[in-house]
Amino acid sequence: MANPISDIKRMEIPAEEVEKNNLEELIKSVSENKESCIKGIDLLSAMNESGMLDAASALIKHRKEATKNVVQELNKPQYSATLENLVELFLLLGEIDVNKVSNVTDKINHGLKEAMEVPPSNQEKMNYIGMIKALKDPEINKSITMILSFLKGMGKEL
Amino acid sequence: MQEHIVVTINGEEYLAEPGQNLLDLINTTNEFVPQICYNESLGPIKTCDTCMVKVDGEIVRACGTTIHDVMEVDTVIETAKSAQKEALDRILEKHELYCTVCDYNNGSCEIHNTVAEFGLEEQSRPFEPKPYEIDNSSPFYRYDPDQCILCGRCVEVCQDVQVNETLLIDWKREQPRVVWDNDVPIDQSSCVSCGQCVTVCPCNALMEKNMVGEAGFMTDQEPGLLRSMIDLTKKTEPGYGPLFAVSDTEASMREERIEKTKTVCTYCGVGCTFDVWTKDRKILKVEPQQDSPANGISSCIKGKFGWDFVNSEERLTRPLIRKDDHFVEVEWEEALSYVSKRFNEIKKDKGADSLGFIASSKATNEESYLMQKFARQVIGTNNVDNCSRYCQSPATKGLFRTVGHGGDSGSIDDIAEAEMVITIGSNTAESHPVLASRIKRSHKLFGQKLYVFDLRKHEMAQRADRFFQPKSGTDLVWLSAVTKYIIDQGWENKDFIGKWVNGFEEYKESLSKFTLEYAEKMTNIPREDLIDIAKQIVNVDKLAICWAMGVTQHQLGSDTSTAISNLLLITGNYMRNGTGAFPLRGHNNVQGCSDFGSMPNFFPGYEKVSDDNARTRYEKAWNTEIPNEPGMDNHEMMVAIHEGKLNALYIKGEDTGIVDANINYVTDALEKLDFFVVQDLFLTHTAQYADVVLPAAPSLEKDGTFTNTERRIQRLYKALDPMGESKPDWVILKDLANKMGYDWDYRHPSEIMKEAASLAPLFAGVDYKLLENYNSLQWPVNEDGTDTPLLFTEGFPFEDNKAKLYPLNFELKHDTDEEFDLHVNNGRVLEHFHEGNMTYKSSGIVKELPSSFIEISPELAKAREIKEGAKVKLVSKAGETTGKVHITDRVSGNELYLPLNASGKSAVNFLTDNSVDKDSNTPAYKEIAVRMEVLEKKGKSPLPDNNYRRGNRQPQIGVQPERKWERKDYIFPGKVNQNG
Known part of the structure; x- marks a missing residue:
């Protein structure tokens, strides 16, 4: 039962x-x-x-509050431009030709290196004539030519 | 030879069939054409305009083009591309892309994927919000008009696939939107929550509520914050490229934590299959697949949304043993040792036949196989049965007598393909909703004739071409009278009978009693109608008859099923697609549970236990002796307990104490048992009488196979681990057999199936490898793995390959009288399954239909001066029940309807008695005469305001894109570009 x-x-x-x-x-x-x-x-x-x-x-x-704070802050109008810039900048990076840039930076780096090697006592004040004379130095001349070409190229896109 | 048409697409030639849809053809090639509203299961809808192509110089919708003649198609030419782009732009004006924080970002969003594949980088027009709120009123899904692109797939599926006819697009508004009925909240409409609109929605406009805030990593946020995140997402991701890179990464991260597992529905016998999405133990959604053999993309409220029971807190998680006035949780070791000890003692003292076993039609084929093996091998008795005794045995009997196989003649496709469908005693739209939809669709769109015979004017009756209400229990009479009339007129299919049927003359003789006059008198169907039925039947080439419990649960249930088969034989409606007998099986595995041998007279595959050849095979395989006499069926077991001849009972997954007829008698029997084991998910009404309760695992927590009403064997895969210490039934049976000294070493259900297939010729070729994912097999399955979607194509499984006509007689067995003046009919409701042990665990379903009710006709209500919500007591010779009244013209006169979804005091089986079908012992549930006592004259309606029965259907065909094109602001995308 x-x-x-x-x-x-x-x-x-x-x-x-x-x-x-x-x-x-x-x-x-x-x-x-x-x-x-x-x-x-x-x-x-x-x-x-x-x-x-x-x-x-x-x-x-505190992730919920954190997300909220960050998202709300970033949504304020003043960040609008920054955010857009960030994205634009990101896209811009894609368009730069890194190989060429690195070529240029190599040169700049070398210039910096030489500049640093000159002891401070040798850094005499250069006068106008001295500058003109310096243009005859083939290395300085190459650099100046490159800078001028860069300015010219950029001007074409302006 | 069928002619083919040469179609040139982008310079390549392809062969098309005449009448083929152009987009279908393009999709067989490697060419990509965007197509957002198009869905293979729904066909062309023609609303999204994205599939624009150039055909013979003109820009047209590919999906709206039928191939009749040689044609030249260009999908990539600039004019076509810009029309496609224009259409996509219009869609993105309606739909905001914030994929990363969208719960629909699961790799299958069709807008996302189309835009990505098309390579659209920029949105040319900004998103325009619409002036509508999200509709959250349904417990199951929500509609966000702001994200809706008005593709109309949901309307198409609701109108013409489910054919519930609730959804429309109101094209007249300034801002069109999807509306329910005549523009009411979802909850107040005729929506039956089948969920198919959600399944076909290409985006997040219609979504399961369980998905919202759950699917994504970053979607569970307060609404305001979510809005901010959407804005931020859009600021930081101005082009679609970066947006998709981020959202695709997030989508693939979701795959790490959301499991998608194929399963087979555990409710009715249609056998719907779908992927269930789970995150830990949470069930996020159920997604039917185009490849689902029985249902395609269809589902019903229970299969789509009724899974809460799996995680119910009421689940049993440890074995229970009765100690005085309560149960005590114990370890498996203790429970199994105790059961083993008691079974052995009782077997030793009183013999093997003093034990009985009842298998479950909710459990798998493998578990049915093990239950009967346990009874026959471990105990040594044939006392094993299953719940088909309560419903389906008479149909099986009728078919065995006439055509030799106890199952549907064909597939659900055959029912859809028939020219005429007759349903008898079947509330198909509520009991087998997805199958009913196939009939409703063929009837609505393809001119299928539908004749319905039932006591109640249910949905199928309302839709039928002709609806007849024969007096309860007299279907045999009209069936035989119509058959006789056909023969008398010489309209029978003489060729078919001559070639394939035995016993015609004798059968013809036996019909002499069934004149039209006699039938009119017994059934109340007028003579002219009977003649019309006969004419209609012989006028069609393909007739399918579906029947259910309204036929079988009578004292003449087997005979009436036989009469159906006789009629089909006389008219030659077997052996061909679109014809045949379809006893609609009620439970997910009521077919398989009998197929795999849990029957007192049959081994697996319907070989008789008295058949020496078969018995020897099993004796040899199991190294045991098996009695050659059939054992007791369920009904006989209850009688034997009262007589003291059966002392121990093991019931697996069956609430016998509620679902058997005359429950007072049954529960009295359960109290008398010496030892009683119940294996179930819950402490059911029946389990409360047990000495030991073993916690089982539901379908989502195990592997195995179910067999649906089409004889289709389908695999289910484990989606979740068993809850707590519960175990799948096959593991419990195995452990118990081993505890009792046997060596069952099954490691996986596939090994059990392998053994069954090696022993039962009907399943010779059944193999898990052939059942992977959405593959299925319809028995008989030959050794080489070929199956049988359509039975009898080579003849009938009798000695001379011929079917048999089976003579019948008729005597009215029951009636109302002066004291018990009302007839009670009973059956299922759409929302709940059966007694509701599983569906009442779903809060959403309970909200739709919180309780059972008693349907009373307006005439009777008037005569008894009662109103909606009245409380009444029904008294039969066997017992009494009380309940609340719902007044409806679905019932008429002195007919009452009491749905099964009631336990406690409203259970219909307090009223049913011990009368049974004379040939199968199936209880005559449908034969109850009662008197009604009014307890309260009115009250709160048992049917809530939000129930679909109160809705207001809006039938139309499809989404009617013409009405979109007629709008003043509509310009054909091809035209915009041609002009400018």
Whole structure:
């Protein structure tokens, strides 16, 4: 004889057992992923030393407010131009011929290097005549020609 | 030989079939043409204008062009391209692209993908917001007019695929939009929440509420902030290139945490398949696929939105053992040891046949196979049955008698293809919604004749060409009278009968009783109507008959099913596509549960236990002896418990204490058991009587196969882990068998199927490899893996390959009388499944339909002076029930309708008695005479205001793009560009 019943006495699993099971699961996982765990700990420790960990954790905890603040701020009219510039600038980068630029920067770098090599005592004040004379120096002449060509090319697009 | 037409596309020649749609042809080539409103399942809608191409010098819509003659097509010429661009620009004027913070950004947004593939970089006209609010009134989905591009796919699917006829586009407004009924909130409309509009929406305008704020990484924000983020997204991503780079990255990140798993619906027998999207345990959405064999892109409220039960807090998560007046949760080890010990004791003391097993039509084929194997091998009894005893056995019986296979003759496609469909005792639109839609579509668009026989004027009856209301339980009479009339007129299909049918003369003799006069008297269908029915039947070439519980749940259920098959044989309506017998199966796996042997008289594949050849095969494979006498069916088990002959019962996934007839008698029996095990998701009404309750896992938490009403075997894949300590039924059965000393070592259901296929010839070639993803097999399956979508093409499975006509008699078995003057009919409602153990766990469904009700005709309400919401008590010879009244002309006169979705005091089975179908022991649920006592004369209606039954359908064909083109502000995109 069995009457219908609906009361259920739930199984109470002692907290220690839950803890034990969880730990076992964790140990298994740690052991299977030993290397990544060690690297992870390294990363955490580095972040902690630099104070980044605190900052990151605070930011994540308050991410909703943070997103809101940033998004609302960025949506203000005064940033409109900045944002557009950012994007334009990004697009602009795509159009610059990096090979040529690097050619030019090589030259500039070399010029800087030479300039730095001249001891301060040798940096005499140059007069007008001296400047004209200097144009005869083939290296200086090459540089000036290049700068003039650049100005000319840019003028064509203006 | 079919003629082909040469079509030149961008200089290449292709062969087209006459009448083929041009866009369909283009899609078979490598050419890309944008096409946002076009959907293969829906066909051309012609609203988005993006598929513009140049045909013989003129710019036209590819989707609106039919190939009749040789033609030259250019899809890339400047004029075509700029027309396409113009159309895309118009779409982007209506739809704001903020993909990264959009929940629909899952790689399948058709606007996103089209714009990207077309290579559109800049928007030439800005997005224009529309003056409408989001409609959030439905519990299941929401409509955002601001994102809607008015492609009309949702309208097309609602009008002509689901054929619920709720959605329209109001083209007359200054700003057109999709409207529900005559422009009411979704919740107040005739919307049945089938969700198909959401499935076909190409963007985020219609979206499942479970997706909103869940699918994306950055979409769960307050509305104001979301708006700011959208604005910001647009500022920082001015061209579409960068925008898509970011949003595509985000979309692929989503794949990391959203799983998409193919599954088979766990509700009715149609066997819809779909992908279910899950994020951890959350169910985000259900997405039917074009490749879904039974349903295509279709679904109903339960399959699309009724999955909350899976995560219900009421789920059992540990085994329970009865201790005095309560259950105690125990470990599996303890529960299984206890069950094993008690089963062994009872078997030893009282014999194997003192134990009984009831399998579940909700569980998989593999689990049915293991249940009967457990009964036959581990216990040694044939006392194993399933719930088809409550519904489907009579149909199976009728078909076995006449045509030799107990299943649908063909596929759902065959029902759609028939010239005429007759439904008998089937509330198809509510019980098999997706299948009903196929009939509704063929009837609406393709001239299919629909004749409906039912007590109630339900939706199918309202749509039918002819609707008849024969007196309850007399279908056999009109069927036989119409058959007799056809033979008397010499209209029978003589060639077919001569070649394929035995027993004609004897059968013809047996019909002598069924004259038109007799039929008119017994059924109340006038003689002229019977003649009209006969004429209509012989006038069509392809007839399909669908029937359900209104036929089977009677004392003559098997005979009436036989009469249907006789009529089909006489008129030659077997062996061809578009014809045949379709007993619409009620549960997802009621077909498969019987197919795989959980029946007292059959092994898997319907081989009799008395067949020495078959029995020896199983005895050898299982190394055991099996009794050669059939065991007890469900009904006999209940009687045997009362008689003290059955002492232990194991019920898997069946709420017998609510769904069996005469539940007072059944629950009395359950109380008398010495030992009772129930395996279920919940502590059901039945489980409350158990000694041990084992927590099972639902379909989403396991692998396996289901077999739908088309005999179609389909795989379901595990989408979630079983909740808590619950386990799939096959694992529980395996563990229990092993506990009882056997060595069942199945590691996966595929191994169980392999064993079943090796033993049952009907499934010889069934193999999981052939069932991968959306592939399916319709039994019989030959050893080489070929299946049988259409039965009987080579003849009937009897000795001489011929079908048999089966003579029948008729006697009216039940009626109302002076004391019990009302007849109670009962059945399903659309929203809930059966008694509602699963669907009541969905708050959305409960909001649509919170409880059961009693339908009463306006005439009866007037006579008894009661109003909507009245409280009444119904009293039958077996018991009584109380409930609230809903007055409707779906029922007439002294007919009442009591939906099944009630437990507690309203359950219909307090009223049903022990009378059964004489041939199959199926309870005669539909034969209840009651008297009604009025408790309260009026009250609050049990049907909420937001129920679809109160809506106001707006039938039309398709979305009517002509009305868009007639608008003054509409300019054909091709024209804009040609002129300027």
